Structure formats: structure tokens, C-alpha cells
Amino acid sequence: MAATDDMLRKVVARRWRVGAVLTAVMMAAYFGFILLVAFAKPFVGTLLADGQVSVGIVIGASVIVLAPVLTAIYVRWANRRYDPAIAALREKR
Amino acid sequence: MSTIGEPNAVAIVAFLGFVAITLGITWWAARRTRTSSEFFAAGGKVSALQNGFALAGDYMSAASFLGIAGLVSMSGFDGLIYSVGWLVGWPVITFLIAEPLRNLGKYTFADVVAYRLKQRPVRIAAAVSTLTVVIFYLIAQMVGAGELVHLMFGLPYRVALIIVGGVMLAYVLFGGMIATTWVQIIKACLLLLGASLLAVLVLAQFGMNPLALFSAAGDKYGDAVMAPGALVANPLEAISLGIALMFGTAGLPHILMRFYTVPDAQTARRSVAYATSLIGFFYLVTFILGFGASVLVGRDAIKAAAKGGNMAAPLLAEVLGGTGFLGFISAVAVALILNVVAGLTLSGAAALAHDLWGHVVRKGKIEEREQLAVARVATVALAGIAILLGIVFQGQNVAFMVGLAFSIAASANFPALLLSMTWKRFTTKGAVASMITGTSSTLILILLSPTVWKDLLKNPEPILSLKNPGVITVPLSFLVGIAVSLASREPEAEAGFAAAQHRMEFGPDT
Numbered sequence: 001m002a003a004t005d006d007m008l009r010k011v012v013a014r015r016w017r018v019g020a021v022l023t024a025v026m027m028a029a030y031f032g033f034i035l036l037v038a039f040a041k042p043f044v045g046t047l048l049a050d051g052q053v054s055v056g057i058v059i060g061a062s063v064i065v066l067a068p069v070l071t072a073i074y075v076r077w078a079n080r081r082y083d084p085a086i087a088a089l090r091e092k093r
Numbered sequence: 094m095s096t097i098g099e100p101n102a103v104a105i106v107a108f109l110g111f112v113a114i115t116l117g118i119t120w121w122a123a124r125r126t127r128t129s130s131e132f133f134a135a136g137g138k139v140s141a142l143q144n145g146f147a148l149a150g151d152y153m154s155a156a157s158f159l160g161i162a163g164l165v166s167m168s169g170f171d172g173l174i175y176s177v178g179w180l181v182g183w184p185v186i187t188f189l190i191a192e193p194l195r196n197l198g199k200y201t202f203a204d205v206v207a208y209r210l211k212q213r214p215v216r217i218a219a220a221v222s223t224l225t226v227v228i229f230y231l232i233a234q235m236v237g238a239g240e241l242v243h244l245m246f247g248l249p250y251r252v253a254l255i256i257v258g259g260v261m262l263a264y265v266l267f268g269g270m271i272a273t274t275w276v277q278i279i280k281a282c283l284l285l286l287g288a289s290l291l292a293v294l295v296l297a298q299f300g301m302n303p304l305a306l307f308s309a310a311g312d313k314y315g316d317a318v319m320a321p322g323a324l325v326a327n328p329l330e331a332i333s334l335g336i337a338l339m340f341g342t343a344g345l346p347h348i349l350m351r352f353y354t355v356p357d358a359q360t361a362r363r364s365v366a367y368a369t370s371l372i373g374f375f376y377l378v379t380f381i382l383g384f385g386a387s388v389l390v391g392r393d394a395i396k397a398a399a400k401g402g403n404m405a406a407p408l409l410a411e412v413l414g415g416t417g418f419l420g421f422i423s424a425v426a427v428a429l430i431l432n433v434v435a436g437l438t439l440s441g442a443a444a445l446a447h448d449l450w451g452h453v454v455r456k457g458k459i460e461e462r463e464q465l466a467v468a469r470v471a472t473v474a475l476a477g478i479a480i481l482l483g484i485v486f487q488g489q490n491v492a493f494m495v496g497l498a499f500s501i502a503a504s505a506n507f508p509a510l511l512l513s514m515t516w517k518r519f520t521t522k523g524a525v526a527s528m529i530t531g532t533s534s535t536l537i538l539i540l541l542s543p544t545v546w547k548d549l550l551k552n553p554e555p556i557l558s559l560k561n562p563g564v565i566t567v568p569l570s571f572l573v574g575i576a577v578s579l580a581s582r583e584p585e586a587e588a589g590f591a592a593a594q595h596r597m598e599f600g601p602d603t
Binding site for chain 1: 332
């Protein structure tokens with residue numbers, strides 16, 4: 001019982017760690033984007049591809065796309081690693 | 094010349110059709126709503142994809158559809174900065190909140206915070222913050238609903254409010270969460286369908302190439318349209334709003350409540366992933382619509398139709414698809430409001446009936462029939478309050494109230510929720526102090542802000558220069574929660590942590 005409790009704590013700690021790291025990535029991307037807009041306006045306004053699009057639009061759209069991508073990464077991790085680990089612990093109890 | 098504001102046959106038929114179908118669903122759902130679990134959580138039988146669409150439907154309001162398309166049409170790139178903020182909270186829900194919330198709670202987020210703490214003080218503090226969020230969000234939605242229906246159909250403001258309030262009341266009162274869920278799914282499908290179709294029609298004018306659209310906007314209004322404008326004039330302000338949006342989404346009672354409608358944590362996880370993709374897609378589409386409207390309708394015509402550019406998307410629909418498409422988009426926009434209001438009312442009713450009546454007045458010993466009856470009385474009361482507040486705030490600038498609701502959700506709900514799930518030493522006093530600090534500090538700082546102190550109360554200078562206090566109140570609520578917990582030991586709460594952790598991972602059935 002004590003051994004499974006110990007293992008549970010490890011599995012739980014890993015889930016919070018993965019969640020915290022992914023949250024940090026999302027925060028870095030979003031607040032990085034805001035700070036870039038605030039402090040590097042000329043760079044964000046730089047035009048690309050013959051003046052058809054700006055750096056800002058590309059970065060902004062990327063942050064939007066990043067949100068579901070990170071979520072998908074988490075779901076994939078949780079389905080493949082975390083769920084089996086929990087299922088294994090449940091068996092042992 | 095636009096026909097917005099004139100009676101539009103397609104709009105009226107489409108809207109009445111929507112109301113008829115959704116009331117039919119409500120009738121069907123009413124026969125399946127016999128217990129409070131069915132009323133508040135649809136019996137926990139909603140699938141991941143269904144809940145994903147319902148979450149998206151709950152979140153994509155008329156304000157984000159009309160407002161962001163309008164902002165993009167008027168200021169180009171700045172609208173994108175704004176819409177990014179509305180999305181970034183969703184991954185946070187996925188990574189930190191959805192699964193433990195599902196496993197630990199029943200109907201409200203207070204279930205989670207109070208799980209190993211003292212029930213009554215925690216429930217009271219959580220109900221206060223929940224109801225504050227719900228009320229401010231409701232005011233913004235109701236005033237928006239009245240103005241929108243007035244603008245689009247020419248109906249008087251108060252009549253519009255009573256129609257919106259009445260239909261919403263029918264959904265929630267009779268069909269509870271089952272009806273609300275299905276109405277939200279239908280609405281999300283209609284909105285995504287309508288917006289995507291409109292975006293395809295826009296892109297068809299530009300060889301299906303978004304870059305050609307951007308460059309046409311650049312030719313018409315100058316390249317500044319693709320560069321940052323005035324929106325992020327003050328970096329601290331932008332960060333503060335960003336914090337409120339990012340963590341507020343993860344503290345919105347009507348969003349959190351939706352995770353109780355699925356059978357288990359795995360489904361909750363997948364449902365929020367679907368929701369994030371749908372909402373992200375929606376914001377990309379809205380960006381295309383905004384640029385499309387600025388090129389194809391023109392800023393002058395958009396400005397002439399409504400202040401702030403809110404009619405950009407409907408005008409675009411009229412230009413590209415005629416009066417019929419305008420009518421369809423208008424009907425969808427009004428349907429949007431109905432649903433967000435329904436979700437808010439249901440979460441407010443849960444706080445009143447489950448947290449306050451069930452756990453505070455009845456101390457957790459409540460008969461099923463009584464709980465359901467109280468929930469229905471609370472629903473009627475909230476619908477009445479919503480209509481009344483809509484009338485009281487007619488003509489007022491209430492746009493800031495959505496931001497206020499997000500700030501309170503971020504400061505009062507999110508820190509207490511996260512600390513209760515992750516920190517063994519968190520105590521009842523810490524939780525209550527954190528939630529009360531979050532609610533009151535946000536309200537006070539908003540009162541002193543330029544939006545209220547200067548613009549609303551007509552004082553010459555604001556006492557605080559921040560419009561959104563998130564950058565102060567969110568860290569403050571965390572600090573107060575931690576400091577008060579450290580100063581007050583609660584051995585029972587610490588002893589309960591192992592059991593809570595167990596249930597967070599294995600679910601309620603083991």
C-alpha cells in the first residue's frame with residue numbers, strides 16, 4: 001500500500017510537471033508576443049513576401065495555432081503515458 | 094445601401110426556426126431532467142466531441158464574433174492581438190484544471206476547493222465570487238442582446254430583453270443542462286458554419302489566398318493595417334489584460350461547470366482539446382472576416398452602420414450573399430447571446446442551490462427534490478435579475494464588465510482552485526482569504542480605474558491608471574492565500590490531502 005502511494009505521488013508529480021511546463025510554454029509565447037508588440041513595433045510591422053503579410057500577423061496566427069497544438073501534445077502524452085500508469089496503479093491496489 | 098435594421102424575412106424565419114428547434118429540444122430534455130445531477134450536469138453523459146462543441150458554444154459570444162471582426166476591420170492587426178488573448182486560457186484549463194476538477198467535484202468549482210476544507214466558509218466565499226462573475230457577465234450580455242436585436246430587427250430594447258430572457262429561462266428551467274448543452278452544440282455548429290462560409294466567400298474574391306486579401310487591405314488603407322497600432326500603447330496594461338484573460342478563462346464558473354457533464358477525466362481532457370481547436374479556428378476565421386469587411390465593405394460604410402464597427406460581419410454577409418445571408422448571420426448572432434446567457438444562469442443557479450442552499454443552509458443534508466426545486470427557483474430569480482439589470486444599464490457603456498468578470502474569475506477563483514488541488518498546506522482560512530481578496534481587490538481597483546472613476550463617475554483624474562487590475566490582483570490573491578495558510582495550520586485539511594489526491598487521479602468511483 002505504501003509502495004503504491006509512493007508511486008502514485010510520482011505519477012501525480014509528473015502530471016503536474018508536464019502541465020506546468022506546457023502552461024509556461026503557452027505563457028511565454030503569449031506574453032512574448034505582447035511584449036514584442038509593445039517594444040518592437042517596427043519589427044512586428046515589417047512586411048514579408050512582397051508586402052503581402054507582416055511579421056506580426058505571422059507570429060499572431062502562430063500563437064493561435066500553438067494553443068491547440070500544445071493541447072494536442074498534452075492529450076497525446078496523457079493518453080499514452082499517464083493513463084496506463086494510473087491504470088497499472090489501480091490494478092495493484 | 095444596407096438593409097440592416099429593416100425587417101428581414103430570412104432573419105426572422107431563421108431566428109424563429111432556431112427558437113422552435115431549441116424549444117423542441119428543451120421539451121425533449123425536460124422529460125430527461127428528473128434529478129439535480131441531470132439538471133446541473135446532464136447526468137454526466139455528454140461525449141467528448143459534444144462537450145467540445147458545447148464549450149466552444151458557451152465561449153464564442155456575439156461580442157467575440159461581431160466585436161473582434163469589427164475591431165479587425167477598423168484597426169487591422171490590433172484585432173489579432175486582442176483575439177489571441179481570448180484563446181490562450183484554454184490550454185491552461187487543459188493542463189491544470191479540467192481533469193482534477195472533473196474527478197474531485199460534482200456541480201461547482203467550490204466542490205473542489207471545499208473538498209478537504211471546511212464546507213461552509215469556503216462555499217460562501219466561492220458563491221460570492223461566482224455570483225459576482227455571473228452578474229457582471231450577464232449585464233454585458235443582456236445589454237448587448239438588447240442593442241443587437243434592436244439594431245438588427247428594429248425591435249424595442251425592452252421587448253428584445255424580455256424575449257431573450259424568456260427563451261433562455263425556458264431552456265434552463267425545463268431542460269437544465271441537457272437542453273443547454275444541445276442548444277450550445279447547435280449554436281456552435283451554426284456559427285462555425287456561417288463564419289466559415291463567409292470566410293470562403295471572402296477568400297474566393299482573392300484567389301483563395303489570404304495573403305492577397307492582406308495585401309489588398311494594405312493597398313487600400315496603407316501598410317499600417319498589418320502593423321501594431323494604438324491597442325498596445327501601454328505594455329503593463331496589455332500584460333494585465335492578458336493575465337486576466339489567460340487565467341480568467343480557467344476560473345469562469347459556466348465553463349468549469351461543463352466539465353461535470355462528461356463521464357470521466359479522460360473525456361474532460363479530450364473535450365477541452367476539441368474546444369481549443371474549434372475556438373482557435375474561429376478566431377482565425379474572424380480575422381479573415383475583419384480584413385474581408387474592410388476591403389469589400391469599406392471602413393466608412395461599417396462605421397456608418399454602428400459605432401465600433403460591430404456590424405462588419407453582417408455587412409460583409411450582405412455584400413457577398415445578399416439579404417438572405419445577412420438574415421442568417423443576424424439570426425446566428427442573436428442566438429449566440431441566448432446561449433451564453435443560459436450557461437451563465439445555470440452556473441449561478443448551481444452556486445445558489447448547491448453551494449449556498451445545499452451546503453450552507455442545509456449543511457450538505459438535502460433531499461433530491463428540494464435541491465431541484467431550489468435550483469429552479471434560483472433560475473427564475475436569476476432570469477428576472479438579468480432582464481432587470483439589462484433595463485437598468487440600458488445605454489451604458491458595459492463593455493468593460495466582461496473584462497471585469499474575467500479579472501474576478503482570474504483573481505478569486507483560479508488561485509484558490511489551483512492551490513487547493515496542488516498544495517497540501519492550503520487551509521480554509523487561506524482559501525476564504527484568497528477568494529475574498531480576489532473579488533474585493535478587483536472590484537475596488539476597477540472602481541478607481543480610468544474606465545469607472547473617470548469615464549463613468551466623471552471625476553477629472555483616475556486614482557489608478559490601470560484599466561484592468563489583473564497584474565496586481567492575481568498575484569495578490571495567490572500571496573494572500575499562501576500567507577494566510579502558512580499562518581493558520583489545519584491538520585484535518587492536511588490529513589485529507591492524500592484522499593483528495595487519490596480521487597483526483599483515480600476518479601470518484603474507486
